[in-house]
Amino acid sequence: MNDFILILNKPKDITSFSYIQKVRKEMNIKKIGHAGTLDPMAEGLMIVMANDATKFSDYLMKHSKTYYVEMELGYETNTLDLEGEVTNKINHEINICLDDVKDIVKKYICKFKQIPPMFSAIKKNGVKLYDLARKGIELELEGREVEITNIYDIAFSDNIISFRADVSSGTYIRALVRDIGRDLNTYGTMTKLIREKINNFSLNDVNKKISIEDIFDYKKLEVDNNLYKQLYNGMTKIIELKNISDNDKYLKIYFNNVFVGIVEINKKMGYTYYIKRSKYFKELK
Numbered sequence: 001m002n003d004f005i006l007i008l009n010k011p012k013d014i015t016s017f018s019y020i021q022k023v024r025k026e027m028n029i030k031k032i033g034h035a036g037t038l039d040p041m042a043e044g045l046m047i048v049m050a051n052d053a054t055k056f057s058d059y060l061m062k063h064s065k066t067y068y069v070e071m072e073l074g075y076e077t078n079t080l081d082l083e084g085e086v087t088n089k090i091n092h093e094i095n096i097c098l099d100d101v102k103d104i105v106k107k108y109i110c111k112f113k114q115i116p117p118m119f120s121a122i123k124k125n126g127v128k129l130y131d132l133a134r135k136g137i138e139l140e141l142e143g144r145e146v147e148i149t150n151i152y153d154i155a156f157s158d159n160i161i162s163f164r165a166d167v168s169s170g171t172y173i174r175a176l177v178r179d180i181g182r183d184l185n186t187y188g189t190m191t192k193l194i195r196e197k198i199n200n201f202s203l204n205d206v207n208k209k210i211s212i213e214d215i216f217d218y219k220k221l222e223v224d225n226n227l228y229k230q231l232y233n234g235m236t237k238i239i240e241l242k243n244i245s246d247n248d249k250y251l252k253i254y255f256n257n258v259f260v261g262i263v264e265i266n267k268k269m270g271y272t273y274y275i276k277r278s279k280y281f282k283e284l285k
Contacts, residue, residue: 002050002052003052004053004207006046007201008023008045009045009046009203010043012040012041012043020046028049030051031050033048033056034047034048035060036061036065039174039193044067044193051217053271056113056158056279056280057109057213061169063199064198065166065167066165066195067195067196068194069190069193070160070192071180071181072160072185072189073096073161073181076187078121080174080190081190081191090187094159095155096184097221098155101156105151105161105163107183109149110142111145112146112148113142114145114175116175118177146167146171147171148167148171150166151165151166162192165198174194177189210258219243219248220252220253221254223253231253231276231277232261232283236275238269238275239275244271244273249265250262250278251265252262255284258284260282261279262278264276
């Protein structure tokens with residue numbers, strides 16, 4: 001099995017890039033990637049892709065995630081976590097209770113436009129925001145639509161708030177912490193972050209090695225030699241498919257009962273669909 005994903009648990013105090021390069025050397029993997037960066041101070045679940053499995057990074061990055069979060073009230077840093085320098089601070093006592101915290105935190109269980117942190121990998125005119133931030137350049141950023149489907153296990157003690165959050169891809173927990181702090185009429189800084197789930201994978205799956213065929217639970221389609229060659233060569237084909245729902249966006253393709261790749265499907269009308277190969281489609285020798 002040359003093309004596969006690994007479910008790993010990144011420790012804190014290491015960048016995601018350095019961590020997967022360490023894995024690459026230890027396992028002698030030619031090409032490696034991951035489905036979602038964790039900041040150096042963050043720890044937890046990482047989906048690491050080996051060799052041609054890296055072609056699925058876009059698909060895997062779109063999955064929802066669950067985080068355990070701790071934040072401290074009273075100050076804010078330029079990075080919104082403990083890696084940065086304190087930029088805002090209050091000197092008076094914080095007079096709030098758990099109910100106040102819950103009222104504010106739970107209002108973020110919705111779709112909303114989130115202003116990302118300046119210290120992020122988002123690009124503005126081709127330049128990553130953190131490169132601008134390190135030069136002291138601050139920009140007025142536009143909100144990006146994210147969704148938080150649940151926030152739970154909320155606790156508050158000694159100016160420390162903790163909670164778990166189920167969030168869409170693209171959600172910045174540091175930005176959520178910033179906004180919660182300000183909504184409580186103070187400041188907030190993220191002090192701990194653990195990614196506990198990515199889609200159906202959890203920390204219970206750590207160290208599992210999974211083939212591409214088993215990563216996705218897409219429906220299967222057996223094709224003949226002619227259709228296989230046409231799909232491999234990038235042709236868009238119109239075929240009749242039954243037992244397919246509007247929620248089905250991809251199919252696993254088999255030729256002679258051998259898994260060969262993934263196709264994207266788009267409905268034309270009735271039972272007729274357009275199908276086209278994805279980035280991952282193997283050439284049979």
